[in-house]
Amino acid sequence: MSKRIDKFQEWLKSKDIPFGFITSSDNVFYLSGFRSNPHERLLALGIFPDSEPFLVCPLMEKEDASNSGWNYEIIGYTDIENPWDMIRKAVEKRDVSVNSMAIEKEHMNVERYEQVQELFSEPQLISAEEKLRELRMVKDEKELEVIREAVRLADFAVEIGVNEIAEGKTELDVLAAIEFELKKAGINEMAFSTMVLTGANGASPHGTPGQTKIQKGDLVLFDLGVVYQGYCSDITRTVAFGDISEKQRDIYETVLKAELAAVEACRPGATCAELDLTARNIIRNHGYGEYFPHRLGHGLGISVHEYPSLTETNSLVLKPGMVFTIEPGIYVPGVAGVRIEDDILVTENGYEVLTRFPKTLQYVR
Numbered sequence: 375m376s377k378r379i380d381k382f383q384e385w386l387k388s389k390d391i392p393f394g395f396i397t398s399s400d401n402v403f404y405l406s407g408f409r410s411n412p413h414e415r416l417l418a419l420g421i422f423p424d425s426e427p428f429l430v431c432p433l434m435e436k437e438d439a440s441n442s443g444w445n446y447e448i449i450g451y452t453d454i455e456n457p458w459d460m461i462r463k464a465v466e467k468r469d470v471s472v473n474s475m476a477i478e479k480e481h482m483n484v485e486r487y488e489q490v491q492e493l494f495s496e497p498q499l500i501s502a503e504e505k506l507r508e509l510r511m512v513k514d515e516k517e518l519e520v521i522r523e524a525v526r527l528a529d530f531a532v533e534i535g536v537n538e539i540a541e542g543k544t545e546l547d548v549l550a551a552i553e554f555e556l557k558k559a560g561i562n563e564m565a566f567s568t569m570v571l572t573g574a575n576g577a578s579p580h581g582t583p584g585q586t587k588i589q590k591g592d593l594v595l596f597d598l599g600v601v602y603q604g605y606c607s608d609i610t611r612t613v614a615f616g617d618i619s620e621k622q623r624d625i626y627e628t629v630l631k632a633e634l635a636a637v638e639a640c641r642p643g644a645t646c647a648e649l650d651l652t653a654r655n656i657i658r659n660h661g662y663g664e665y666f667p668h669r670l671g672h673g674l675g676i677s678v679h680e681y682p683s684l685t686e687t688n689s690l691v692l693k694p695g696m697v698f699t700i701e702p703g704i705y706v707p708g709v710a711g712v713r714i715e716d717d718i719l720v721t722e723n724g725y726e727v728l729t730r731f732p733k734t735l736q737y738v739r
Contacts, residue, residue, distance in 0.1 A: 376445075378405050378509065379427060385505045386476065387423040388684045393465065393494075394421040394476040394502055397486065400676045401478065402429075402508050405697045409604050410435055416486070418456050425468040430457055458489050465494075474498035478506070507681040511673060512695035517605065518719065521675070521697060524565075524602035525728040528609040531556055532731045533594045535570060539615055539738045545570045545583035547596075556600060565599030565606035568603040576612065576711030579668060579703060590616035593626070593710045594738075598603040599678055606678040608699050609729045610715030613736040619667075625662070628632050628734050632656040632702040633733070638669060640700075640725035641717055646688035653702040654686060662704045671699035674717055696720045697728075 382405060386394050396402055403409040406429055410417055418430040427449040431439050436450035451457040465472060472494040479501045481642040482490075483583060490497070513521065531552050538551045549570045556564075572579045572588045576595040588594060591613045614624065624697035632653035639652045650670040657666045673680030674697045682690045684698060684729030717728040 379421065382421055382505065383423050386421065389500070390475075391474055391476050391500055392416060392422065392470050392685065393420070393472045393497075394475075394535050395490065396416055396421065396478060396502065396506075398478050398481040400504075401510075403604055404506070404510055404676055406439075406442070406444050406642070408439045408444050410438070412717075415453075416451075418457075418461070420461065420464060422470055424426060425470060428464050430461060455576060455600065458493055462493055472497050476498060476500045476502035476505075500660065502581075504637060510675055512693055513675060513697055513719075514695070517675065518695075518697070520603045520605045521607065521717075522728060523602055523655055524605050524607035525558065525609070526730075527556065527561060527600045527602060528598060528607035528717075529677055529729060529731045530559070531568075531598050531600065532596050532609055532611050535598075536611075536613055536633065536736065536738060539588055539594055539613070541588060541615075543588050543591060544585045545572055545588070546585060548588070549583050550597075559735070561600045562645055563601040565601050566607060569595065571595045571596040571711065572615075574708055574710070576692055577705040577707050577709065578711065579705055579713070581711075588615055591618055593618060593622055593712060594614075595711055595713060604676055606674060606676070607717060608674055608678055608701075608715065609717065610703075610713045610731070611730065611731055612712045612714065612735075613738055615738050617737075622712075623735070624660075625704045625706065626712050628657060628660045628662060629704050629714050630710045630733060630735070631738075633700060633716070635729060636700045637716060637718060637725065640692065642692055642694055642720060642722065644692050646682050646684045646690045646692070647686050649692075649700065650684050650686040650688070651699070657702060662706075665704045665706050666702060667705070668703070670719075671715075673698045692720050694720050694722045 409731040421427045430449045433450035535552045538548045572594045593610045597610040636653040669685045671684040703713030705711040719726040
């Protein structure tokens, strides 16, 4: 983790910013190795160009922070102490004049903004997001090792779900079976709320599983991911329960064609826009353009939705080590919803598909 701190310190120095104050759990974990969900309590990293950084966390988590490998100062506070006074003293101890500071503008709330403004006499606030996104977009070998295991467990979860499909079972019945088996496998956190959607419910891209019973002739959509050692996976598969209509098959085959073409377009030097348009134009040309309402995919790592965002307007160039999803979908209200999603690693010469569950249309009889 010290190398990541070093890179952020170099950036602060290059921009002549005396103080970086990082408050999102994901970025604190990325830079420090300490993973925490402090709820409403303050979690923060103070980073300086030339001085030792410090970590702020609830006192009850101080030992966990130390055990995580963080070797610098840890400021632990109780629920009746004011952590901002401790932060002020930590900065003063380092003899740093904070006339400007780098923060996560998208994360800092108004109350903490006011605290910062009061504490440091209204410093100029500079966004740290762009640099942190740049650092996190390209994964190192250790990160890739962890992501591969998270993806393996996502494949396993889809397999569980498909094997649970039976007439009369509800979406929540199948979802419960998936998460029960994952708990037995040692997973205690999903990357997001698991989706099992059957029939017309699949036509809602972010639908909520409920008591709808699975029936013959349904397409059943699974969208899920796990958190493994702080990193996320994300997979979507859609399968057929019994025989389906020609329209349902056409929707599925169109999505599959678009997904495969976008994956094949992955390579260093390609842009996010090229990938999105590769899939989107296929879906448009098959007459379903209005039914593909979201971006092609998103970065994947500590957060389930990271940078880059794969949209038709994003000219960002792909680099080896980037990990993202490719997930085109077609959602026709009252008919069916189909999404196929893979986790992709950009390699030196092209790509690697990390998710392995089959994408050819699977029939459950």
